[in-house]
Amino acid sequence: MPKKKSLMLKKEEPHVVIIGAGFGGLAVARGLKDVPVRVSLIDKSNHHLFQPLLYQVATAALAAPDIAVPIRKLLWKQENATVWMANVTRIQTQQKEILLDGIPVAYDYLVVAAGMMHTYFGHDDWAAHAPGLKTIGEALDVRRRILRAFESAELEPDPKQRRSWTTFVIIGGGPTGVELAGALAEIAGHTLARDFRHFDPRKTRVVLIERSERILSAFDEKLSKKARAELESLGIEVRTGVAVTDVQQDYVELDDEKIPARTVLWAAGVKASPLAAQLGVPLDRAGRVWVEDDLTIPDRPEVYIVGDLIARTQDGKQLPAVAPLAMQSGRQVARNIRLAVEGKAGEPFVYIDQGSMATIGRNRAVAQIGRFRFSGIFAWWLWLLVHLMSLVDYKRRVVVLFEWAWAYFTWQRRSRVILEVPHQIAPDRPSVHGRRLFSASAPPQAAKLRLKRSGT
Numbered sequence: 001m002p003k004k005k006s007l008m009l010k011k012e013e014p015h016v017v018i019i020g021a022g023f024g025g026l027a028v029a030r031g032l033k034d035v036p037v038r039v040s041l042i043d044k045s046n047h048h049l050f051q052p053l054l055y056q057v058a059t060a061a062l063a064a065p066d067i068a069v070p071i072r073k074l075l076w077k078q079e080n081a082t083v084w085m086a087n088v089t090r091i092q093t094q095q096k097e098i099l100l101d102g103i104p105v106a107y108d109y110l111v112v113a114a115g116m117m118h119t120y121f122g123h124d125d126w127a128a129h130a131p132g133l134k135t136i137g138e139a140l141d142v143r144r145r146i147l148r149a150f151e152s153a154e155l156e157p158d159p160k161q162r163r164s165w166t167t168f169v170i171i172g173g174g175p176t177g178v179e180l181a182g183a184l185a186e187i188a189g190h191t192l193a194r195d196f197r198h199f200d201p202r203k204t205r206v207v208l209i210e211r212s213e214r215i216l217s218a219f220d221e222k223l224s225k226k227a228r229a230e231l232e233s234l235g236i237e238v239r240t241g242v243a244v245t246d247v248q249q250d251y252v253e254l255d256d257e258k259i260p261a262r263t264v265l266w267a268a269g270v271k272a273s274p275l276a277a278q279l280g281v282p283l284d285r286a287g288r289v290w291v292e293d294d295l296t297i298p299d300r301p302e303v304y305i306v307g308d309l310i311a312r313t314q315d316g317k318q319l320p321a322v323a324p325l326a327m328q329s330g331r332q333v334a335r336n337i338r339l340a341v342e343g344k345a346g347e348p349f350v351y352i353d354q355g356s357m358a359t360i361g362r363n364r365a366v367a368q369i370g371r372f373r374f375s376g377i378f379a380w381w382l383w384l385l386v387h388l389m390s391l392v393d394y395k396r397r398v399v400v401l402f403e404w405a406w407a408y409f410t411w412q413r414r415s416r417v418i419l420e421v422p423h424q425i426a427p428d429r430p431s432v433h434g435r436r437l438f439s440a441s442a443p444p445q446a447a448k449l450r451l452k453r454s455g456t
């Protein structure tokens with residue numbers, strides 16, 4: 001007679017709820033593979049996204065599936081893990097539960113790895129004219145705007161208007177802004193150079209605006225000067241120490257200039273997911289959570305913070321919001337949950353800085369790793385290698401390597417399809433109706449879910 005042991009045991013296994021399947025949340029889930037817990041990994045999208053290459057999707061170098069993998073595909077072999085595609089609307093630490101679109105889910109341990117979102121510093125109306133880059137949807141929107149701008153320039157008889165279609169303004173001189181500017185210069189100067197008859201794409205104007213005194217301010221000063229020189233050699237106008245005062249559909253206004261531009265991209269500011277504020281603990285200015293040494297929050301040893309949401313200083317410096325921090329903190333939290341399940345105290349988290357890199361364009365990048373500083377072609381190859389090897393699976397590495405090699409030799413970008421979004425698209429996602437999905441002491445399989453398609 002088959003033993004009922006596993007089901008009985010499962011009922012007693014603690015329930016770990018992880019919010020967010022980015023670098024951090026995924027590292028926690030994977031780290032709990034052999035731990036006697038039930039893991040529920042919840043994300044509002046169905047894919048894990050490699051954000052560092054989003055700008056390549058936005059600039060038509062890569063296709064969306066090259067950098068986005070279904071979360072289920074990544075965890076299908078892990079028997080103690082369940083994936084939920086749902087939006088977490090509330091965290092109630094007193095009741096030890098979260099709400100999924102209003103439906104309560106109880107937890108024994110909670111990991112908040114919901115990351116950051118754009119902020120327009122009080123000018124939310126700018127978002128419509130200056131999209132940011134955080135999701136695949138946004139990258140495809142940016143790609144559509146860039147490619148459309150060139151098509152509109154070809155149709156435009158008025159030279160002034162045509163100039164505004166071929167002017168691209170990027171706000172924010174961090175790595176994403178620099179990468180976007182470099183890629184745009186390459187598209188205009190090479191990829192599309194001979195494709196149009198009524199204007200010369202090589203005369204495209206690309207302006208990069210940074211409020212502080214230098215671009216790539218997190219890098220060594222020499223490297224940021226080097227990056228600026230490289231951008232300028234590509235014909236990009238770099239404006240530093242200047243603030244944006246207004247963004248509208250057809251212009252960007254600065255302290256001292258009004259730039260007519262139909263395509264404006266936002267790479268300037270991020271703030272924490274609003275879920276952080278629901279924890280009722282101290283936050284930093286960007287809304288991130290000040291964590292204890294073991295990455296729990298004050299007075300709640302069962303709640304952990306991972307990735308971009310961590311506010312913490314180490315050696316007098318604030319920890320950076322980068323992928324290595326998310327992965328390292330995720331692995332540490334998995335270890336600490338294992339220790340907690342065994343009735344032991346958690347270990348303190350120590351971040352190991354693996355360096356920083358930014359690419360400017362073909363054969364041009366900057367990198368700082370420990371005491372070492374690199375720029376030019378060596379830094380570029382290093383950047384390629386690190387990003388290739390960081391992709392989540394082997395198959396994607398091969399595909400991306402092929403795309404990059406092809407682009408390198410031909411100067412072409414393969415993903416130049418303009419995808420228009422139908423205005424009245426039906427919401428095509430199941431909605432969940434029911435009460436409590438499952439309690440902390442019952443296995444997820446016992447959940448009574450009724451899935452219903454929304455009407456049009």
Ligand SMILES: Cc1cc2nc3c(=O)[nH]c(=O)nc-3n(C[C@H](O)[C@H](O)[C@H](O)COP(=O)(O)OP(=O)(O)OC[C@H]3O[C@@H](n4cnc5c(N)ncnc54)[C@H](O)[C@@H]3O)c2cc1C
Pocket residue numbers: 019020021022023024025042043044045047049050051052053054055086087088089113114115116133134175176273275306307308309321322323324326357
């Ligand atoms: C354009 C861009 C380029 C970057 N380039 C680099 C780089 O070159 N090198 C580097 O190290 N770092 C880079 N970063 C930063 C790096 O991507 C982040 O530090 C890292 O992704 C943080 O991981 P995370 O797990 O904390 O959050 P994220 O990866 O942002 O994941 C958060 C997850 O939570 C989900 N989520 C959020 N709210 C909810 C909710 N309410 N309910 C359900 N799910 C929710 C989101 O859908 C998302 O999947 C870049 C970031 C961007 C945006």
